[in-house]
Amino acid sequence: MTKGRIISAVIIALIVIGGAFGINEFLSYRDVSVVLKDPDAAVEIYTSNNQKITTVSADELIRLKVGDYYYKPVNEKFSTENIPFTVEDTTTIEINPFFSPSYLANLLIAQQNDIRATLVSSYPSIAASYIVGDDLLSHQGQWYSAKLVQRVSGGNQPDIYRIILKKDAEIWNVAVAPQLIISKSENPDVPVDVIRKVNEPLSNEAYALLYPE
Amino acid sequence: MNKKTTLIAAALVVFIAIPVIIWIISSTLQKGTVSVETLVVPSNATVTINDETYSNKNSINLKPGTYTVVTSRDGFETNTQDILVTEGQTNAIIASLLPVSEEAMRWQENNMKAYLELEGRAGSIAAQQGQEFIDTYPITKWLPLQKPTYTIGYRQVTENGKQGIVITINAVEGFREAALQELRDRDIDLGDYTIEFTDYRSPF
Numbered sequence: 359m360t361k362g363r364i365i366s367a368v369i370i371a372l373i374v375i376g377g378a379f380g381i382n383e384f385l386s387y388r389d390v391s392v393v394l395k396d397p398d399a400a401v402e403i404y405t406s407n408n409q410k411i412t413t414v415s416a417d418e419l420i421r422l423k424v425g426d427y428y429y430k431p432v433n434e435k436f437s438t439e440n441i442p443f444t445v446e447d448t449t450t451i452e453i454n455p456f457f458s459p460s461y462l463a464n465l466l467i468a469q470q471n472d473i474r475a476t477l478v479s480s481y482p483s484i485a486a487s488y489i490v491g492d493d494l495l496s497h498q499g500q501w502y503s504a505k506l507v508q509r510v511s512g513g514n515q516p517d518i519y520r521i522i523l524k525k526d527a528e529i530w531n532v533a534v535a536p537q538l539i540i541s542k543s544e545n546p547d548v549p550v551d552v553i554r555k556v557n558e559p560l561s562n563e564a565y566a567l568l569y570p571e
Numbered sequence: 572m573n574k575k576t577t578l579i580a581a582a583l584v585v586f587i588a589i590p591v592i593i594w595i596i597s598s599t600l601q602k603g604t605v606s607v608e609t610l611v612v613p614s615n616a617t618v619t620i621n622d623e624t625y626s627n628k629n630s631i632n633l634k635p636g637t638y639t640v641v642t643s644r645d646g647f648e649t650n651t652q653d654i655l656v657t658e659g660q661t662n663a664i665i666a667s668l669l670p671v672s673e674e675a676m677r678w679q680e681n682n683m684k685a686y687l688e689l690e691g692r693a694g695s696i697a698a699q700q701g702q703e704f705i706d707t708y709p710i711t712k713w714l715p716l717q718k719p720t721y722t723i724g725y726r727q728v729t730e731n732g733k734q735g736i737v738i739t740i741n742a743v744e745g746f747r748e749a750a751l752q753e754l755r756d757r758d759i760d761l762g763d764y765t766i767e768f769t770d771y772r773s774p775f
Contacts, residue, residue, distance in 0.1 A: 481775050508774070515745030519775070536775045538747055542762040553762040559752055 387421045388448050395454035396498075399436060401429040406442075414453070431455045454498070462495040466502075469495070469530075473502055476523060476530040488519075491564025496552050500525045503556035506536055507568050516568075520556045522548055604632035605656050608663040610692055612685045613678065616644040616668055631664070637729060642666035646675030655729055660703050665693045708736050710759060721750040741769040 392414045394400070400415035406426040413432065414420070428440040429451075436455040443451055457465065466473075473493075478485045484506060493504035502523040508516040519536035522545075534545050540553050560568075609618060609628050618625045619641040625631055633656045643649040647668035656662050667689050670676040679686070705712050708725075715724035721742030728735050740750045747768055754761060 483774065515748070517744055518748050519773075536773065538768060538771075539751055539761050539766050541765050544765065550762065554760065557761045559748070559755065 386423050388424060388445050390420050390422045390445055390448070391450040392418050392420060393450060393452050395452055396436075398433050399453050399455055400432050401453055401455070402432055403427055403429045404440075429453065434458060435461045456497050457495075457499055462499060465499045466493065466495045469499070469502075469525075473523060473530055476532070477504075477521070480532050481536065489564070489567050491567055492556075492558075492561050494555070496555065497549065501533075501549065501552045502530065503552055505556065505560055505564060507560065507564065509568075518560050522552060522556060524548075604634050605658055605662055606630045607633050607654070607656055608661075608696070610663060610665045610689050610696075611642055612667050612689045613644055613647070613682070614685070616642050616647065616666070618642050618664060618666075633662075635733075640664050640666075642668060644668060644675075646670060646672035646678075655734060657734055660707075660734075661696055661699045663693075663696045665689070665696070667693075707734075710738070710754075710757075710764075711736065713757070714738075716753065718750075718753070720746040721753075723750055723753060736764070738764045738766045739769060740766060747771070 392401075392403075394414070394417055397416075400413060402413050403411045403420075403422075404427060405411060406428065411422070411427070412420060414429075422445045424445055424447075426442065426444050428442045430438060430440050431453075435457060437458045439456075441455060474490075477490065484490070488506045488508055491505045491507055493502065495502055502525070504521055506519040506521060510516045517538060519538060520534070520540050521532070521536045522534040522540065523530045524533040525531075533548055534540055539557055540548075542548075542550050542553050545553065608630050609625070611618060615627055618628070618631070620631070620633065620638050635656050635658050637653060637655050639651065639653050641649060641651050642664070647670055650666040650668055652664075652666070654662070654664060667686055670679045711725055715722060721740060724739045724741075725736045726739060728737050738754070740747060742750045751761060751766075
């Protein structure tokens with residue numbers, strides 16, 4: 359075999375190997391349709407080893423390699439926690455991040471009257487006999503949880519009740535009636551993080567409301 | 572194909588294919604069932620489960636759930652018990668029939684070893700089931716817990732053929748939260764359990 363033929367064979371082999379790698383690389387990408395459920399929810403998409411791929415600020419079709427990724431909202435209206443997702447095949451990713459604690463706190467102030475009205479109309483004794491503490495909104499503001507503590511005299515310790523409301527079609531409804539503790543299995547429609555949060559002990563701030571100096 | 576080849580092929584079918592077919596059919600029938608060890612003295616007593624009768628069986632395959640088991644033999648007291656068959660746990664039917672007739676009493680005298688062996692095996696199964704229960708519900712390892720102002724205990728429940736526990740708290744008003752805090756301090760996610768408060772009525 360001449361030197362020229364050897365070089366030709368090596369070049370052909372390299373082209374074939376390169377082509378195979380190219381085809382493999384092309385085939386490892388999948389169409390991912392990114393749908394923003396909230397028009398404000400622009401997100402940055404990262405690989406699982408924290409390399410930023412792109413920013414998506416409107417519904418968009420992108421191509422991603424099969425693998426693990428996460429997205430992170432960029433707007434401060436949303437919680438900045440990383441939300442993981444996996445691409446195995448052509449898929450649609452619905453971006454619907456939770457609101458940030460500060461945004462939810464402002465939302466709560468705006469919703470306070472409606473929530474109070476629901477609490478009092480459902481349980482009239484709340485108006486005069488209970489302090490509502492540790493109240494907060496969760497997710498996209500549709501879940502409300504709070505602790506109800508009976509006003510007591512002297513150093514008596516009252517029981518602490520937990521309640522959860524849900525807003526459907528702009529109306530607040532009782533999702534879980536006041537209970538000493540809320541069980542996940544008995545309330546499968548309520549997100550576990552909302553239950554876990556409301557089951558926590560009464561905060562010092564709420565205690566301060568109960569026993570003002 | 573000569574006669575010898577035909578005979579070899581037939582023998583292969585008889586000794587390999589037929590057992591394989593039987594194994595496949597029996598595996599299919601047993602799919603979703605749990606093996607329940609049967610410890611019965613006298614061993615030839617009749618075990619009846621949901622109108623199905625078994626005799627001289629070391630184990631019976633049953634689907635997870637609750638069953639009423641009746642064990643009987645002429646001359647002996649009939650034993651009736653409810654058993655819960657659970658997947659991934661040790662399941663057993665244990666029945667030591669006491670003699671009533673004179674003939675049965677003589678049988679017992681001559682077979683005391685069988686009764687003692689059953690007692691020993693029943694003890695080790697109970698220990699194994701106890702350990703499995705603690706492994707499934709680690710909280711039960713340190714319950715009941717008694718404090719001056721509250722008591723925390725538990726009771727076992729069966730729902731939809733599955734075993735579970737309900738935590739029970741006995742505390743006066745104002746100390747129920749302290750009992751809950753005791754559980755939180757032990758890294759218990761309170762939402763994972765159903766918690767019952769004794770002598771308690773909701774004011775709402």
